Amino acid sequence: MSELGNLIYTPQRASGEAITKVESHTPKIHAPDKVSKNTPFKVRVEVGPHPNTVEHSIRWIELYFKEEGRAFNPVFLGRYVFEPVYHEPVVEVTLKLAKSGRLIAESYCNLHGVWESSKDIVVE
Amino acid sequence: MSELGNLIYTPQRASGEAITKVESHTPKIHAPDKVSKNTPFKVRVEVGPHPNTVEHSIRWIELYFKEEGRAFNPVFLGRYVFEPVYHEPVVEVTLKLAKSGRLIAESYCNLHGVWESSKDIVVE
Amino acid sequence: MSELGNLIYTPQRASGEAITKVESHTPKIHAPDKVSKNTPFKVRVEVGPHPNTVEHSIRWIELYFKEEGRAFNPVFLGRYVFEPVYHEPVVEVTLKLAKSGRLIAESYCNLHGVWESSKDIVVE
Amino acid sequence: MSELGNLIYTPQRASGEAITKVESHTPKIHAPDKVSKNTPFKVRVEVGPHPNTVEHSIRWIELYFKEEGRAFNPVFLGRYVFEPVYHEPVVEVTLKLAKSGRLIAESYCNLHGVWESSKDIVVE
Ligand SMILES: [Fe+3]
Ligand SMILES: [Fe+3]
Ligand SMILES: [Fe+3]
Ligand SMILES: [Fe+3]
Numbered sequence: 001m002s003e004l005g006n007l008i009y010t011p012q013r014a015s016g017e018a019i020t021k022v023e024s025h026t027p028k029i030h031a032p033d034k035v036s037k038n039t040p041f042k043v044r045v046e047v048g049p050h051p052n053t054v055e056h057s058i059r060w061i062e063l064y065f066k067e068e069g070r071a072f073n074p075v076f077l078g079r080y081v082f083e084p085v086y087h088e089p090v091v092e093v094t095l096k097l098a099k100s101g102r103l104i105a106e107s108y109c110n111l112h113g114v115w116e117s118s119k120d121i122v123v124e
Numbered sequence: 125m126s127e128l129g130n131l132i133y134t135p136q137r138a139s140g141e142a143i144t145k146v147e148s149h150t151p152k153i154h155a156p157d158k159v160s161k162n163t164p165f166k167v168r169v170e171v172g173p174h175p176n177t178v179e180h181s182i183r184w185i186e187l188y189f190k191e192e193g194r195a196f197n198p199v200f201l202g203r204y205v206f207e208p209v210y211h212e213p214v215v216e217v218t219l220k221l222a223k224s225g226r227l228i229a230e231s232y233c234n235l236h237g238v239w240e241s242s243k244d245i246v247v248e
Numbered sequence: 249m250s251e252l253g254n255l256i257y258t259p260q261r262a263s264g265e266a267i268t269k270v271e272s273h274t275p276k277i278h279a280p281d282k283v284s285k286n287t288p289f290k291v292r293v294e295v296g297p298h299p300n301t302v303e304h305s306i307r308w309i310e311l312y313f314k315e316e317g318r319a320f321n322p323v324f325l326g327r328y329v330f331e332p333v334y335h336e337p338v339v340e341v342t343l344k345l346a347k348s349g350r351l352i353a354e355s356y357c358n359l360h361g362v363w364e365s366s367k368d369i370v371v372e
Numbered sequence: 373m374s375e376l377g378n379l380i381y382t383p384q385r386a387s388g389e390a391i392t393k394v395e396s397h398t399p400k401i402h403a404p405d406k407v408s409k410n411t412p413f414k415v416r417v418e419v420g421p422h423p424n425t426v427e428h429s430i431r432w433i434e435l436y437f438k439e440e441g442r443a444f445n446p447v448f449l450g451r452y453v454f455e456p457v458y459h460e461p462v463v464e465v466t467l468k469l470a471k472s473g474r475l476i477a478e479s480y481c482n483l484h485g486v487w488e489s490s491k492d493i494v495v496e
Contacts, residue, residue, distance in 0.1 A: 002261065003352045003366045004312060005253015007322050013250065017319060040212050052220075054482075055426055059324070064252060065210065071265060072361040074255050076307070078211050081203045081453075083482075085220070086189065088164050092216035096176075096209070104251045110426075110455075113320040118251045126385065127476045127490045128436060129377015131446050137374065141443060178358075179302055183448070188376060195389060196485040198379050200431070205329075207358075228375045234302075234331075237444040242375045288460050300468075313458065327453045333468070334437065335450050336412050340464035344424075344457070 008106070009115045018112075024050045025115040027061060027105040034122045038098055046090040047107045047115075058082060058089035059108050067101040074104060097123050132230070133239045142236075148174045149239040151185060151229040158246045164218045171213040171231045171239075182206060182213035183232050191225040198228060221247050256354065257363045266360075272298045273363040275309060275353040282370045288342045295337040295355045295363075306330060306337035307356050315349040322352060345371050380478065381487045390484075396422045397487040399433060399477040406494045412466045419461040419479045419487075430454060430461035431480050439473040446476060469495050 011022045030044040047058045060081045064074035080091045089107065104118045135146045154168040171182045184205045188198035204215045213231065228242045259270045278292040295306045308329045312322035328339045337355065352366045383394045402416040419430045432453045436446035452463045461479065476490045 001249060002253050002256035002258055002364050003314065003350065004322065004354060004364060005250050005256055007312075007314060008250035008253050010250055021320075044216075064255075066251065066255060072269075072357075072359060074252065074361060075207065075210060076356055076358070076362075077207050079205045080215070080217075082217075083199065083201050086199060087202050088218035088220060090218045091204070092168075093204075093206075094212035094214045096212060102251065106252060108324055109320075110324070111320060113322060114324075116250050116252060125373060126377050126380035126382055126488050127438065127474065128446065128478060128488060129374050129380055131436075131438060132374035132377050133444075134374055145444075188379075190375065190379060196381075196393075196481075196483060198376065198485060200480055200482070200486075226375065230376060232448055233444075234448070235444060237446060238448075240374050240376060323455065323458060325455050326459050327451075328463070328465075329451045330465075331447065331449050334447060336466035336468060338466045339452070341452075341454075342460035342462045344460060 007113060009113055010117065021112050024048060025107065025109055025112055027107040027115060027117050029103060029105050029117055029119045031103060031119055031121060034124055035097060037123050038096055040094045040096050042092055043095055043103065044090070044092040045105050048089055050089060050109065052084055052088065054084045056111050057084040057109070059110050061089065061091055061105060061107045063093070064104040065101050066104065068099050097121065099123055131237065133237055134241065145236050148172060149231065149233055149236055151231040151239060151241050153227060153229050153241055153243045155227060155243055155245060158248050159221060161247050162220055162222055164220050166216055167219055167227065168214070168216040169229050174213060174233065176208055176212065178208045180235050181208040181233070183234050185213065185215055185229060185231045187217070188228040189225050190228060192223050221245065223247055255361065257361055258365065269360050272296060273355065273357055273360055275355040275363060275365050277351060277353050277365055277367045279351060279367055279369060282372055283345060285371050286344055286346055288344050290340055291343055291351065292338070292340040293353050298337060298357065300332055300336065302332045304359050305332040305357070307358050309337065309339055309353060309355045311341070312352040313349050314352060316347050345369065347371055379485065381485055382489065393484050396420060397479065397481055397484055399479040399487060399489050401475060401477050401489055401491045403475060403491055403493060406496055407469060409495050410468055410470055412468050414464055415467055415475065416462070416464040417477050422461060422481065424456055424460065426456045428483050429456040429481070431482050433461065433463055433477060433479045435465070436476040437473050438476060440471050469493065471495055
């Protein structure tokens with residue numbers, strides 16, 4: 001397995017002290033279950049409630065896509081960097097898909113590591 | 125003046141061929157005129173309609189804040205990177221301000237440079 | 249396991265068509281085996297030879313650190329974004345460690361996904 | 373003039389308190405005066421000596437290029453993000469140019485704003 005992959009937290013994989021961090025660190029993905037081909041749709045990703053100070057905050061969120069039938073996955077979709085204090089760890093973006101697949105979100109807390117969630121999206 | 129500052133396009137400063145690019149490249153900032161102190165509010169920044177291909181797209185948007193009374197400005201607020209084709213050049217974020225100031229948005233097209241707009245926000 | 253972790257390629261995990269991409273996509277980490285505590289040292293990460301065009305290039309490299317004894321890993325160390333054609337996929341940076349651990353590098357090709365390598369560094 | 377451009381500090385434009393920050397914040401560009409067309413060459417950009425703590429550090433450096441004869445400038449070349457404490461504000465990259473122009477570096481301190489320097493490079 002990949003080294004980074006071994007370190008990424010998910011609600012399923014968290015154990016010990018990390019269990020207490022699941023609620024405040026796992027990215028919540030709000031996206032439709034089904035979308036139309038090549039038609040823009042909104043995706044909202046939010047983390048928290050979580051502290052938002054220069055010493056401790058969600059520094060960034062990023063999105064990847066595991067596209068069905070693609071020879072090499074994932075596609076990197078976007079990365080959103082947040083300045084502590086001024087910027088809440090929430091972002092709404094507009095995506096466009098040609099094929100079904102799995103949307104993967106990562107969020108990074110400077111004290112508590114990388115947290116992940118994912119959601120399947122069907123293209124009709 | 126700064127070198128980068130001299131190159132950044134704004135609707136007011138565009139001349140020659142750049143005039144034809146104002147509409148498709150200038151970031152549009154949707155934000156309230158007045159907000160409450162330290163209270164989250166939404167800001168939406170969008171660019172386009174603009175081509176969205178690997179050869180030509182809006183690659184990123186970033187936000188700065190010129191805060192009243194701050195010794196050194198600006199504050200870097202956030203940066204949003206978009207993968208061509210899959211990601212439209214639109215982002216909605218949630219900010220929180222302690223003082224009034226000017227929100228500054230930059231967008232980058234890989235063929236047509238850096239484009240800017242700004243909006244004053246009063247903290248009450 | 250994490251979704252992203254399942255998709256990250258390493259020389260050990262590559263199979264099928266990905267085997268032909270190992271040499272051109274795996275980040276090569278040049279770093280000392282042992283360093284002095286809190287003393288700056290150089291790390292060079294390079295990828296390739298790999299095509300470098302707007303349609304196909306190494307778009308970015310990032311570095312993480314799995315620090316011994318840290319409650320939550322990894323630490324995000326840095327991210328380096330490269331414009332195609334103008335920028336080769338090579339970066340040399342200066343790090344400073346207080347504890348031993350494992351340096352993890354990820355590189356992203358827009359056609360061939362995320363590739364990883366890692367290197368243990370002992371702090372004396 | 374652009375809003376951001378008005379805020380970017382350079383050694384020439386700094387006044388008042390900013391004069392005391394010139395030495396510690398201006399990016400130093402180490403690059404050849406002349407290079408061969410389409411041939412990789414190294415550029416080193418460093419900032420400091422500057423504090424490197426989570427409360428106060430050089431958060432990132434970025435590079436732009438003003439290319440002679442290009443209809444729209446600048447080209448965004450690269451962006452390098454540094455985690456405080458672990459990462460010094462120094463980066464060495466490898467560029468490749470087809471035409472002469474001006475390399476522009478920006479560095480960002482979370483307390484003292486955006487600082488700039490530039491260097492002309494002739495392509496032979
Ligand atoms: Fe946290
Ligand atoms: Fe354009
Ligand atoms: Fe590739
Ligand atoms: Fe500073």
